[in-house]
Amino acid sequence: MVGALRKRVEGLGLQDRLTIVEEDVLKAHLPQFDVCVANIPYGISSPLIAKLLFGKIKLCFRSATLLLQKEFAWRLMAKPGDSEFNRLAVNVGLVATVKFLMNVSKKDFVPCPKVDSSLVRIQQRSELPEIDMNEWLAFTRTCFSKRNKTLGAIFRQKKKILELSRKTPACATNFGVSEDDHEIDERDDMKETIGLEYEDVEDGLEVGHFKEKIIGILKTKGFDNKRPSKMSHQELLDLLHLFNQHGVLFNC
Ligand SMILES: C[S@@+](CC[C@H](N)C(=O)[O-])C[C@H]1O[C@@H](n2cnc3c(N)ncnc32)[C@H](O)[C@@H]1O
Numbered sequence: 676m677v678g679a680l681r682k683r684v685e686g687l688g689l690q691d692r693l694t695i696v697e698e699d700v701l702k703a704h705l706p707q708f709d710v711c712v713a714n715i716p717y718g719i720s721s722p723l724i725a726k727l728l729f730g731k732i733k734l735c736f737r738s739a740t741l742l743l744q745k746e747f748a749w750r751l752m753a754k755p756g757d758s759e760f761n762r763l764a765v766n767v768g769l770v771a772t773v774k775f776l777m778n779v780s781k782k783d784f785v786p787c788p789k790v791d792s793s794l795v796r797i798q799q800r801s802e803l804p805e806i807d808m809n810e811w812l813a814f815t816r817t818c819f820s821k822r823n824k825t826l827g828a829i830f831r832q833k834k835k836i837l838e839l840s841r842k843t844p845a846c847a848t849n850f851g852v853s854e855d856d857h858e859i860d861e862r863d864d865m866k867e868t869i870g871l872e873y874e875d876v877e878d879g880l881e882v883g884h885f886k887e888k889i890i891g892i893l894k895t896k897g898f899d900n901k902r903p904s905k906m907s908h909q910e911l912l913d914l915l916h917l918f919n920q921h922g923v924l925f926n927c
Pocket residue numbers: 676698699700701714715716719
C-alpha cells in the first residue's frame with residue numbers, strides 16, 4: 676500500500692506535502708493529529724481504539740473515522756441495557772461518542788471478504804469526569820468480568836476478594852472493626868485446633884473482614900443487586916467513587 680501511495684503522490688507532484696510513516700501503528704509513537712481516517716485490519720480494532728483514547732500519550736483529535744467489522748461496530752455503540760453492552764462500550768462511551776455513518780457490504784470489496792463492515796466516527800468528549808483513568812479501566816475490568824451477574828455475585832467471588840484485598844492499603848482492609856480480647860483468644864484457640872500458623876488464620880480473618888466491607892459498600896445504595904451491563908456511566912462512577920472513598924482500590 677505504501678508503494679502505491681508513494682507512486683500516486685509522486686504522479687500528482689504532491690510528495691513534499693505528505694509524510695508517510697511506515698510502522699506498526701500499535702507500536703509507533705503517534706504525533707498529535709487532527710483527523711484519523713482508516714481502513715484498518717479488523718484484528719487491531721480494539722487495541723487501536725484503546726491507543727487512540729487511552730494511550731500513554733494523551734491524544735487530542737477532532738475525529739477518528741474507522742471502518743470496522745459490522746458486529747464490532749455495533750458492540751462499540753451499545754448502550755447500557757443493550758444485549759451487547761460490554762466493557763469496550765462502557766470505556767469508550769465514558770470518553771467519546773461513537774456515531775454510525777454507514778454500512779459497507781462485503782460485496783463492495785474485491786476480493787469479497789467474509790464479513791460486512793460499518794463506518795463509524797469517534798469523537799472525544801469535551802468534558803471528561805475527573806477520575807484516574809487507570810483506576811476506572813481496572814474497575815470496569817472487574818465489573819464486566821461476569822457481564823450478566825449482579826455486582827453482589829461478582830464481588831463475592833473468593834478470587835476477586837483476594838485480588839482486591841492485595842491491592843488495597845492495609846488500613847482499609849480492617850473494616851473499622853476493633854477486636855476485643857475475646858476475639859483474640861478465639862483466634863488463638865482456632866490456631867491450636869486446626870494447626871494453622873497464626874499468620875494464616877490472621878490473613879483469613881482479614882480477608883473475611885474485607886469481604887464484609889465490600890458487601891457493605893455495595894449494599895449502601897442498592898448496588899448489590901445491580902448488573903453492570905444495565906448500569907449507566909454515572910452509576911458506575913458513583914460506585915467507583917464509593918469504593919475509593921472507603922479505601923478500596925482497583926489499580927495498584
Ligand atoms: C484493510 S487494509 C486497508 C488498506 C488500504 N488502507 C485501503 O483502504 O485499501 C489494512 C492495511 O493495514 C496494514 N496493516 C496491518 N496491520 C497494521 C499495523 N499494525 N500497523 C500499520 N498498518 C497495518 C495492512 O498491511 C493493510 O495494508
